[in-house]
Each structure stands twice: as C-alpha cells, then as structure tokens.
Amino acid sequence: MASTRNLNRFWEWGRKIICVGRNYADHAKELKNAVPTEPVLFLKPPSAYVTEGSAIMVPFYSHNLHHEVELGVVIGKGGTAIPQNAAMDHIAGYALCLDMTARDVQDECKTKGLPWTLAKAFNTSCPVSEFITKEKIADPGNVKIWLKVNDQLRQEGNTSQMIFSIPFLISYISEIITLEEGDLILTGTPKGVSSVQEHDELQAGIEGIVSMKFRVDRPE
Ligand SMILES: O=C([O-])CC(=O)C(=O)O
Numbered sequence: 001m002a003s004t005r006n007l008n009r010f011w012e013w014g015r016k017i018i019c020v021g022r023n024y025a026d027h028a029k030e031l032k033n034a035v036p037t038e039p040v041l042f043l044k045p046p047s048a049y050v051t052e053g054s055a056i057m058v059p060f061y062s063h064n065l066h067h068e069v070e071l072g073v074v075i076g077k078g079g080t081a082i083p084q085n086a087a088m089d090h091i092a093g094y095a096l097c098l099d100m101t102a103r104d105v106q107d108e109c110k111t112k113g114l115p116w117t118l119a120k121a122f123n124t125s126c127p128v129s130e131f132i133t134k135e136k137i138a139d140p141g142n143v144k145i146w147l148k149v150n151d152q153l154r155q156e157g158n159t160s161q162m163i164f165s166i167p168f169l170i171s172y173i174s175e176i177i178t179l180e181e182g183d184l185i186l187t188g189t190p191k192g193v194s195s196v197q198e199h200d201e202l203q204a205g206i207e208g209i210v211s212m213k214f215r216v217d218r219p220e
C-alpha cells in the first residue's frame, strides 16, 4: 500500500542513517586504507541531520573536520533481505549528503580500535539537500557529484566509480539491518576530502539535478 506520509522532509521522520565507507577506491587510497572486499558500514543518529539555512558545527573536541560529499538513497518501501533485483523498487528518491567527519578523532579511534561514533555521529554531521524524487535520477549509478569549499573545487566524482552498487548495498544492508521507509543510505565518498574551518562556505551538487550550500561554524 502506498504511504500517505510525505517523504519530502524525510529528515524529520527520525529514521536510521546507514553509511557506507570506502566505497570509492580513490578515496580509500587517499586515506591509506585497503580497498574493501565487503562494504564497511557505520551509523549516524537522526539528530545528525541539518538542512540548508542552518550551519554545520565543528565538534568542540575536533581540530580537523573533513567534508565527504555522497549520494544518499532514501528508502520508500522497507524490507529485510531484499534481493538485488528488487532493490530499486524500495527506493523513494535521493538526496545529496555530506558525511562530515572529525578526521583527527577518527584517526585516534582507528589507532585505539574504538568505534567511530565521536568522529561521525555528532550533531550536524549529516547535512542534506532537498528530497529528490526517484524519477529525477534515471541512473543513480551514473551521476556526477562535486563539492567546493569557498568556491574552490575539492571533490568531483561519478557514482559509476562505486565499488558496491546501490542494489548490492540495499540487499547487503537489509540482510543485517531491516530497512524502513524514511531510512537514508549514504553511499560513500570519492577522493578529495579535506579540512574545513569555521566561516567556510561549502557548496555541493549533483550535476544537473541539485545544489546546496552550508556554512561552517563553531560553538562559542
Ligand atoms: O571516513 C571514511 O573515510 C569512510 C567513509 O565514510 C567514506 O569512505 O565515505
């Protein structure tokens, strides 16, 4: 049955944000990580969402906040162990997303063998664009995503470079974590991640589809 709830403001639903790491070989390599043979997964809480008009806040405990531009997939129909050949039917649409990462804290977590929660899940760590209906992206496996800091191009990639495809990810994730309507999957970032400072302006887009703008700030 079709849902009567409006996914245009999916970030208000309070559902899961499931992130895929190291899904582009060029980014895995730039951080000197091995190219994975299985998806690397982590989570952000819904309190991580921030939309245009509000600032991205540098966590007080970090001095190296990185941007990671990623294509986000918004789930329209939930499911468990969704077969790859049915995966596209479970998508309601897309959003451009930033996986903001406290890289210094992540490095420390890696060294100590600790989870990435403090590096990835803080308030405002998931800026999102407006909701993009499924029809607007004919092939999510072939769109160009980009990000500029203060008008300087830092990241540019194509989702065709993903190691694990969107149908594969939906199938893989849903075998472990049941997907629900309103969930968001962040599909990983291409190379070019770099540091941002308070007062920087981030601009990002999916070529021909959407663009968005965020300012970076630091709590007093
Ligand atoms: O922190 C990382 O490098 C892993 C990650 O999120 C990504 O590859 O998008």
Ligand SMILES: [Mg+2]
Pocket (backbone or CB within 6 Å): 019, 020, 021, 068, 070, 099, 188, 189
């Ligand atoms: Mg990421």
